[in-house]
Amino acid sequence: xxxxxxxxxxxxxxxxxxxxxxxxxxxxxxxxxxxxxxxxxxxxxxxxxxxxxxxxxxxxxxxxxxxxxxxxxxxxxxxxxxxxxxxxxxxxxxxxxxxxxxxxxxxxxxxxxxxxxxxxxxxxxxxxxxxxxxxxxxxxxxxxxxxxxxxxxxxxxxxxxxxxxxxxxxxxxxxxxxxxxxxxxxxxxxxxxxxxxxxxxxxxxxxxxxxxxxxxxxxxxxxxxxxxxxxxxxxxxxxxxxxxxxxx
Amino acid sequence: xxxxxxxxxxxxxxxxxxxxxxxxxxxxxxxxxxxxxxxxxxxxxxxxxxxxxxxxxxxxxxxxxxxxxxxxxxxxxxxxxxxxxxxxxxxxxxxxxxxxxxxxxxxxxxxxxxxxxxxxxxxxxxxxxxxxxxxxxxxxxxxxxxxxxxxxxxxxxxxxxxxxxxxxxxxxxxxxxxxxxxxxxxxxxxxxxxxxxxxxxxxxxxxxxxxxxxxxxxxxxxxxxxxxxxxxxxxxxxxxxxxxxxxxxxxxxxxxxxxxxxxxxxxxxxxxxxxxxxxxxxxxxxxxxxxxxxxxxxxxxxxxxxxxxxxxxxxxxxxxxxxxxxxxxxxxxxxxxxxxxxxxxxxxxxxxxxxxxxxxx
Numbered sequence: 001x002x003x004x005x006x007x008x009x010x011x012x013x014x015x016x017x018x019x020x021x022x023x024x025x026x027x028x029x030x031x032x033x034x035x036x037x038x039x040x041x042x043x044x045x046x047x048x049x050x051x052x053x054x055x056x057x058x059x060x061x062x063x064x065x066x067x068x069x070x071x072x073x074x075x076x077x078x079x080x081x082x083x084x085x086x087x088x089x090x091x092x093x094x095x096x097x098x099x100x101x102x103x104x105x106x107x108x109x110x111x112x113x114x115x116x117x118x119x120x121x122x123x124x125x126x127x128x129x130x131x132x133x134x135x136x137x138x139x140x141x142x143x144x145x146x147x148x149x150x151x152x153x154x155x156x157x158x159x160x161x162x163x164x165x166x167x168x169x170x171x172x173x174x175x176x177x178x179x180x181x182x183x184x185x186x187x188x189x190x191x192x193x194x195x196x197x198x199x200x201x202x203x204x205x206x207x208x209x210x211x212x213x214x215x216x217x218x219x220x221x222x223x224x225x226x227x228x229x230x231x232x233x234x235x236x237x238x239x240x241x242x243x244x245x246x247x248x
Numbered sequence: 249x250x251x252x253x254x255x256x257x258x259x260x261x262x263x264x265x266x267x268x269x270x271x272x273x274x275x276x277x278x279x280x281x282x283x284x285x286x287x288x289x290x291x292x293x294x295x296x297x298x299x300x301x302x303x304x305x306x307x308x309x310x311x312x313x314x315x316x317x318x319x320x321x322x323x324x325x326x327x328x329x330x331x332x333x334x335x336x337x338x339x340x341x342x343x344x345x346x347x348x349x350x351x352x353x354x355x356x357x358x359x360x361x362x363x364x365x366x367x368x369x370x371x372x373x374x375x376x377x378x379x380x381x382x383x384x385x386x387x388x389x390x391x392x393x394x395x396x397x398x399x400x401x402x403x404x405x406x407x408x409x410x411x412x413x414x415x416x417x418x419x420x421x422x423x424x425x426x427x428x429x430x431x432x433x434x435x436x437x438x439x440x441x442x443x444x445x446x447x448x449x450x451x452x453x454x455x456x457x458x459x460x461x462x463x464x465x466x467x468x469x470x471x472x473x474x475x476x477x478x479x480x481x482x483x484x485x486x487x488x489x490x491x492x493x494x495x496x497x498x499x500x501x502x503x504x505x506x507x508x509x510x511x512x513x514x515x516x517x518x519x520x521x522x523x524x525x526x527x528x529x530x531x532x533x534x535x536x537x538x539x540x541x542x543x544x545x546x547x548x549x550x551x552x553x554x555x556x557x558x559x560x561x562x563x564x565x566x567x568x569x570x571x572x573x574x575x576x577x578x579x580x581x582x583x584x585x586x587x588x589x590x591x592x593x594x595x596x597x598x599x600x601x602x603x604x605x606x607x608x609x
Contacts, residue, residue: 052260089261095400097337097362098275098314104261148268150314 024053027221027241034248039069051086051237060084073120077134081112088233103147103158112138116169126178134169168193182209200224205241217243263312275314280304280328282321282343302326303347309333319343319371328353329385335360335395340405342369347390348376352407355393356385358419365403365426374408389416389439396442399423399449408432413439413464414453420467423474425449433457436464437478443467444501446474446510453478455496458518459485462498469501469526471535473510483519484548495520495548498539505530505555507537507564514539520548523568530555530578534564545572552576552605559589561607568605575605 029047036042043065051058065079086107092100116134123129140163147158170193175186185206192199205219223237278297281288287302296308296315302323308315308331315336319328320343327347330336338353338361345352352373355361365371375390386392390409396419399405407414409432415421416436420443427450430437437453437460438444444465451474453462462478463469478498487494498514499505505526512535514523523539524530530553539552552568553559554577568575576588585600597608 052258055258056260057257091262093335093360095362095398097316097335097360099267102262102264105259148264150267153267 022236022238023051024238024240025049025051025058026054027219027239027243029241029243031243031245032248033245040066042066047243049239056086058086075118075120076116077118078115079113081114083110083112083138084108085110099150101147101149103145106143106145108140108143108160110138110140112136126181127174127176130173130175132169132171132173134171136167136169137164138167139164165194167198180209183207184209197226199226213247215245215247217241217245275316276311277316277318278306279318279320282319282323282326282345284323285325287321287323287326304328306330306332308336319345327351330355330357332357333359335362337362337364339364339366340369340371340401340403341366342371344372346372346374346376349378349380350383351375351379351387351390351392353391354385354387355395355397357393358395360396360398361393362398362400363405363426365399365401365405365428367402369403370406371403372406372408375411377410379411386418387412388418389413389435392416394418397421399426399428401426403427405429406431409435409437411435413437415439417441420444423447423449423451428452429454431455432460434460436461438462439464441466444469446471446476448474448510450474451476451478453498455480456482458482458496459494460496461500462514463500465499465501465503467501468503469499469505471507471510471512473535475511477513479515479517480521481517482521483543486547493520493547495522495525495550497522497525499523500525502527504528504557507532507535509535509564511536512538514552516541516550517543519544519546520550522550522554523552524554525551526555526557528555528557530559531562532560532564532566533562536565536567538567539569540567541570541572543572549573549577553589555579560592561589561595562592563609565609566605566607570603575601575603 027049029045031043031045033041033043045063047061049058061081061083063079063081065077067077069075084107086105089105090103094100114134114136116132118130118132120128120130142162143160145158146155149156169190171188171190173186173188177184183206187204190201191197201221201223203219203221208216219241221239225234225236278292279290282302285301287299287304289297296306298305303326318339318341320341322344324346325348326345327350352375373390379387389412391407397417402425404427406429411434413435414430414432414437416439418441421440422445424447429452431454433456437455455462460482462480480496480498482496484493484495496518498516516523521541521543523541541550541552543550550570550573552570552575556579559576559578578588580587585602595607595609599606
């Protein structure tokens with residue numbers, strides 16, 4: 001089973017259209033979940049992401065969350081995520097096209113808190129549709145980086161001020177969820193709404209139930225960047241994701 | 249998993265080590281001076297340039313330096329072809345290029361081209377009536393760019409398309425300055441894929457081909473300044489795939505048209521000719537827009553301003569006039585002229601009839 005899945009992932013990534021404005025990347029995660037009681041559970045997830053057609057680390061994260069099920073169709077989640085983000089380089093140009101300054105890529109810690117509500121509707125034949133509305137606030141502390149000035153031919157300090165950002169994420173998922181089934185495929189679309197739609201994620205994947213405690217997940221995700229500034233390099237992304245979950 | 253981690257350790261920064269280590273500085277400036285059927289090259293210290301008569305090829309594919317090409321002189325059968333992966337600049341310093349069998353300037357770089365039309369100069373680019381198509385790269389117009397074009401400088405550029413489009417760009421175009429003339433008897437004045445922003449300068453487009461467009465944009469058109477004057481005279485052409493007639497239009501855009509300032513004058517005289525033909529929303533909030541179509545409606549439906557997703561006027565001076573059909577068409581079936589556009593705010597004057605719409609704030 002796993003050889004077939006690995007082969008499928010390789011075939012999928014090799015067929016991805018890596019255009020000048022899109023890249024490939026990987027999501028990998030490991031999660032541990034503990035049920036406190038029938039309604040409440042807590043989880044800890046470590047994840048990493050790559051970009052640049054899988055060649056460059058993009059982000060590490062640790063996510064501590066809690067989930068509370070009000071009833072069969074409504075649940076709430078909240079959590080804190082610590083992220084270490086590899087911010088892409090930034091090249092500024094003069095109006096003649098000549099290089100002006102270059103700020104290399106750099107790693108920076110970010111803090112995120114989030115809360116969400118998810119409503120689920122069973123459609124019959126083990127299909128269900130769910131809508132998750134998630135609010136998240138991400139804080140980036142102030143940081144001083146180095147920037148190369150091509151005219152002065154020297155490094156200069158560049159202060160990136162601290163910044164906080166609110167985003168509303170709306171995710172609609174259609175899934176097939178039969179009890180004890182090996183595979184639980186799903187497809188979802190998620191909108192990121194800051195001061196307008198900033199990106200849209202389209203995901204198809206499946207959870208794989210190995211046992212009562214162990215499960216895998218694998219997916220393909222297309223991330224469509226909207227309203228990108230022409231001066232910023234913010235490409236669309238094709239992600240392949242693999243995750244492992246253990247339930248205590 | 250370990251293999252993924254190992255291969256994910258590369259840095260994706262641009263390699264500027266030569267600059268930082270002192271081996272590279274400044275801009276590589278190459279002067280290309282055309283002289284009839286020959287050309288003189290100076291400043292090519294990196295060996296980027298090859299020539300065949302007055303046909304110049306710049307191959308700077310693997311370079312990371314800043315590059316500026318300065319063009320001057322006159323050729324009756326020459327060209328400039330560029331291959332590169334980083335953005336660069338071209339300065340038109342009083343150059344006249346005619347290429348009998350292809351684009352006068354063909355930029356095969358998918359990053360930005362900064363086109364500086366040098367102050368006080370007049371530059372002309374023309375092509376022949378047919379292209380040599382036995383090449384491996386695209387040739388979509390007399391001035392063709394795979395990457396973005398930024399028009400700069402206060403000089404004058406005259407581009408004539410005798411075979412295809414006058415100006416064609418597979419990315420977006422931003423016009424901040426320059427006086428640009430784009431005329432063609434065969435294609436579109438400007439064909440651009442990913443958006444056109446006019447922020448300043450002066451743009452004059454004349455298109456005579458049946459079904460030809462002054463500006464044909466597969467994305468949005470945004471006017472925030474400058475003076476743009478477009479005229480088309482062609483009739484409709486029958487599109488056998490669509491099984492319908494396709495009209496000439498001064499501006500045809502597949503997504504929103506937005507105007508906040510500047511001056512836009514559109515005149516269309518062919519059968520079914522349109523002024524502004526927008527597949528989504530037209531939003532006019534400032535500046536002066538004048539659209540006049542005087543063509544017949546034998547096969548096509550002439551419209552001064554057409555916005556299938558709505559026409560919203562909220563400022564400036566908006567004038568749309570036709571001899572036949574409707575001045576404004578927002579997709580409604582209503583026979584009431586006031587239903588054919590949306591006027592917001594409190595205009596000083598508003599005259600809305602089937603064939604004439606004039607609104608002033």
